[in-house]
Amino acid sequence: MRIFNRAHFPWFLFVVLTTIAAGWIYVGNFYPSHLPPGLVLPRALVQETSEHRSIGGTPVGLVFGVVSFAIFIFGALLSLRKRVVLWPIGTVQRWLRAHIWLTLLTIPLVLLHSGFRLGGPMTTLLMVLYTVVMVSGLYGLFLQHRMPIIMKERLPSETVYEQIPHIRSQLFLAAERMYNSFKSAKLSPASSTESSAAIIDPESEAALVTFLEDQVMPYLHARRGGRFGLGDSSYSEDTFRFVKLRVAETYRDRVEQIQAWCDERRMLDLQTRLHHWLHAWLFVHVPFSYLLLILTGWHAFVTLFYY
Amino acid sequence: MITPRRTQKQISNKYQGNLGYYSKTQLWRLARFLISFFAIAVGVALVISYRKRGDERFFSSGPLSRNHAALANNCASCHDNSLLTGHQLTQAKFQKAVSDQFHHGIAFDAIDNNCETCHFARNKRTYAFHELNVVKNRSCSVCHQEHQGPGPLKWVASSQCASCHNNPQTMEASAQKGMQPHWDNWQRHPHPAQQIVFELPRPARGYTETFSSFWDGHPEFQLKREPGRDPDVLRFNHTRHFAADIPFVSGQKLDCNYCHKPDSEGRYYQRVTFAVNCQVCHSLQFDPKNPELVLPHGNTTAVRGFLRTLPTQYADLSVKKGITRPNEIKNFVTQQMIQLRERVRSGEEFERQVFFVADPYKPKGETEPRVRALFYGCALCHDVQPVANAAPFIAKPTFVDRWMPQSSFDHAKHTMVKCDECHHATRSRDTSDVLMPGIASCVTCHSPKGKVVAECITCHVYHAPPTLTVATKSLGGEMLINKTANR
Numbered sequence: 202m203r204i205f206n207r208a209h210f211p212w213f214l215f216v217v218l219t220t221i222a223a224g225w226i227y228v229g230n231f232y233p234s235h236l237p238p239g240l241v242l243p244r245a246l247v248q249e250t251s252e253h254r255s256i257g258g259t260p261v262g263l264v265f266g267v268v269s270f271a272i273f274i275f276g277a278l279l280s281l282r283k284r285v286v287l288w289p290i291g292t293v294q295r296w297l298r299a300h301i302w303l304t305l306l307t308i309p310l311v312l313l314h315s316g317f318r319l320g321g322p323m324t325t326l327l328m329v330l331y332t333v334v335m336v337s338g339l340y341g342l343f344l345q346h347r348m349p350i351i352m353k354e355r356l357p358s359e360t361v362y363e364q365i366p367h368i369r370s371q372l373f374l375a376a377e378r379m380y381n382s383f384k385s386a387k388l389s390p391a392s393s394t395e396s397s398a399a400i401i402d403p404e405s406e407a408a409l410v411t412f413l414e415d416q417v418m419p420y421l422h423a424r425r426g427g428r429f430g431l432g433d434s435s436y437s438e439d440t441f442r443f444v445k446l447r448v449a450e451t452y453r454d455r456v457e458q459i460q461a462w463c464d465e466r467r468m469l470d471l472q473t474r475l476h477h478w479l480h481a482w483l484f485v486h487v488p489f490s491y492l493l494l495i496l497t498g499w500h501a502f503v504t505l506f507y508y
Numbered sequence: 509m510i511t512p513r514r515t516q517k518q519i520s521n522k523y524q525g526n527l528g529y530y531s532k533t534q535l536w537r538l539a540r541f542l543i544s545f546f547a548i549a550v551g552v553a554l555v556i557s558y559r560k561r562g563d564e565r566f567f568s569s570g571p572l573s574r575n576h577a578a579l580a581n582n583c584a585s586c587h588d589n590s591l592l593t594g595h596q597l598t599q600a601k602f603q604k605a606v607s608d609q610f611h612h613g614i615a616f617d618a619i620d621n622n623c624e625t626c627h628f629a630r631n632k633r634t635y636a637f638h639e640l641n642v643v644k645n646r647s648c649s650v651c652h653q654e655h656q657g658p659g660p661l662k663w664v665a666s667s668q669c670a671s672c673h674n675n676p677q678t679m680e681a682s683a684q685k686g687m688q689p690h691w692d693n694w695q696r697h698p699h700p701a702q703q704i705v706f707e708l709p710r711p712a713r714g715y716t717e718t719f720s721s722f723w724d725g726h727p728e729f730q731l732k733r734e735p736g737r738d739p740d741v742l743r744f745n746h747t748r749h750f751a752a753d754i755p756f757v758s759g760q761k762l763d764c765n766y767c768h769k770p771d772s773e774g775r776y777y778q779r780v781t782f783a784v785n786c787q788v789c790h791s792l793q794f795d796p797k798n799p800e801l802v803l804p805h806g807n808t809t810a811v812r813g814f815l816r817t818l819p820t821q822y823a824d825l826s827v828k829k830g831i832t833r834p835n836e837i838k839n840f841v842t843q844q845m846i847q848l849r850e851r852v853r854s855g856e857e858f859e860r861q862v863f864f865v866a867d868p869y870k871p872k873g874e875t876e877p878r879v880r881a882l883f884y885g886c887a888l889c890h891d892v893q894p895v896a897n898a899a900p901f902i903a904k905p906t907f908v909d910r911w912m913p914q915s916s917f918d919h920a921k922h923t924m925v926k927c928d929e930c931h932h933a934t935r936s937r938d939t940s941d942v943l944m945p946g947i948a949s950c951v952t953c954h955s956p957k958g959k960v961v962a963e964c965i966t967c968h969v970y971h972a973p974p975t976l977t978v979a980t981k982s983l984g985g986e987m988l989i990n991k992t993a994n995r
Contacts (some may be wrong), residue, residue: 234720248613255569256616321569321655360522363534367526367832411534483540488547495551503567506605 204346209496212302220309227313256316260413265314269307270501273494276304291467295352327500348479355469365469369458372462373421380413405448409455412444426470431463485497550553570655584700588618616801623648638972641686641714643678669964670720679716686714697913705910724964728947731912737940743889744903746936757788774920781906794862796849801825810897815859819845861885863892863900899910913942915967
């Protein structure tokens with residue numbers, strides 16, 4: 202999801218204003234002398250007691266903590282929202298925008314809740330988990346922002362990711378069919394001679410069979426095409442140019458067809474790679490988010506009832 | 509690269525045969541689900557295993573100070589875990605705990621109770637928290653912040669004091685509350701029984717001026733604000749003792765340190781005594797011819813008895829001088845008495861001069877040699893009152909040991925400062941001068957500008973003393989505590 206567009210501006214404004222307000226309340230409550238005279242906190246926003254040992258334990262600190270925890274829960278609900286697409290509770294796009302900006306808002310809130318201290322082992326663990334979740338999320342956000350540009354440049358026709366194995370096998374089957382056609386023609390030269398004596402060029406066919414057998418079919422059949430020569434576009438270009446020179450004119454359209462399969466395969470590989478980049482961070486972000494959610498709940502429970 | 513331009517028909521043809529892909533299990537998603545599930549399971553397992561046999565210190569917000577290091581393995585010695593253990597967390601308790609904390613923050617009552625219980629068991633004392641007029645006592649844990657590291661317990665921050673003392677509403681409420689109790693009910697800082705403490709009466713509104721820090725708005729010391737008089741009845745002139753004509757003592761010029769000696773800790777100074785500090789110059793030699801013969805000090809009856817038995821005193825002196833024969837002793841005594849009678853007409857006159865004349869032997873003109881260690885008469889230093897048919901009465905001097913009992917001071921930490929910079933003794937001519945510095949002297953160094961620490965607890969103690977020290981005497985409004993004990 203790209204975040205530099207008009208739909209995100211209200212969220213950006215909301216986060217900035219809320220951060221300023223939270224900072225003002227924080228300074229006004231805990232360091233009132235740092236505020237200039239014109240910005241003194243109204244009485245209603247000053248917490249009832251100034252007694253505090255850790256800022257997180259004060260009413261204001263608790264509010265920061267609870268709001269952050271609520272945002273964590275909301276953030277975790279995004280995956281549920283994605284599963285149940287037809288729920289009439291806002292589009293997934295809106296949820297994602299809220300997910301991004303509200304979780305960004307937790308950065309100041311968590312810092313203010315903690316009073317800029319790591320605290321003991323439990324809170325340090327929570328901060329580490331939070332950092333992992335936020336860094337992975339920001340990385341994912343960067344990828345979501347950057348990937349569409351890369352895909353537009355390098356991936357003109359996108360395929361549904363889940364269809365890639367199917368299409369890959371289709372490409373291989375097509376190559377295999379062509380290969381079989383050449384092989385069968387070779388095994389029954391009489392019939393082929395009868396049908397199209399002027400077109401058939403055994404040398405060209407032999408060259409194509411060899412090419413298909415040695416390079417194209419292994420490449421199209423492989424799970425990962427990157428380690429094959431044809432997986433490299435410039436190598437592929439050169440190879441096909443060379444193959445075209447080796448076959449008769451009548452076989453060149455076949456060569457171009459094979460080249461189209463290889464190009465498509467290469468695009469599928471690229472798309473797979475980009476897809477992995479685009480989604481691999483979720484293997485860190487999602488599980489750590491759940492872990493953070495559970496441990497934050499535990500932290501809240503223990504600190505509220507064990508004091 | 510060839511750019512494939514495919515029609516929708518071509519694309520749909522490609523997907524043909526695999527249109528039910530969304531219902532199939534996707535490895536990528538399955539892996540993510542399994543890892544997420546694993547993370548949740550780990551989280552839940554952590555919580556459960558911790559509750560069964562976890563180390564409580566995991567939740568500690570930091571190491572305990574060395575003062576409480578012995579409690580490091582027993583969180584329950586301070587913290588109340590009753591809501592977490594057993595089945596005591598009812599819905600009502602849950603709601604109350606949450607509501608309280610969102611209104612007042614995390615409560616420290618349970619911890620404070622444990623502090624008091626433990627400290628009572630160890631020190632056999634309870635902590636009277638603050639003065640009677642305190643609007644709301646601070647929690648132990650708020651000022652004495654724990655879990656800040658393994659060093660000594662963190663100093664009480666001045667901001668804790670300022671949270672009330674810089675709050676006009678709180679101070680006003682405190683002033684109102686403080687007008688009710690009688691002065692004698694106020695607890696004061698305890699002092700050793702033999703110590704004389706000068707304490708001015710409590711101001712009508714108490715000590716409720718608002719200020720933000722010692723260097724910014726702290727009221728002038730009460731002793732300077734409401735100038736008191738030194739209650740001492742001794743006649744003493746500091747300036748005179750710094751004069752150029754004062755002879756050297758033990759080869760040194762007389763200075764502050766000759767009379768004012770620090771106590772064993774160096775915090776304060778020992779009391780000046782006649783025998784140790786004055787007698788070397790002001791010996792009670794009444795007869796210049798016999799400097800060995802000195803009047804007793806400290807008891808007028810003894811002096812009177814001494815004067816009325818002068819022949820015997822001279823006889824004793826003659827023996828000390830090695831005269832053994834009775835005739836020689838008698839001659840010596842007679843000779844001394846004749847010499848004495850040349851100066852005074854009668855024994856009564858001599859007694860009057862000794863007690864009531866400030867300077868009976870003052871040299872007459874420059875021709876007469878000045879005799880050092882000459883007795884000037886009791887009245888030089890003392891206020892001597894005649895008593896019919898008895899020895900005169902001399903009021904015992906009152907040497908105040910502590911002038912500012914609301915604060916503590918350490919002279920040892922101020923040795924780099926000259927005495928006179930703060931006390932201005934060289935300018936004091938009268939005994940009644942109180943030679944205590946004002947706040948300006950202190951702020952010179954104890955401020956951000958002076959770069960010397962100026963926390964509230966540098967001078968003050970928050971806790972009121974555990975027992976009441978009764979004021980025993982009133983002199984012109986001020987109180988001298990424990991004066992009777994010194995008598």
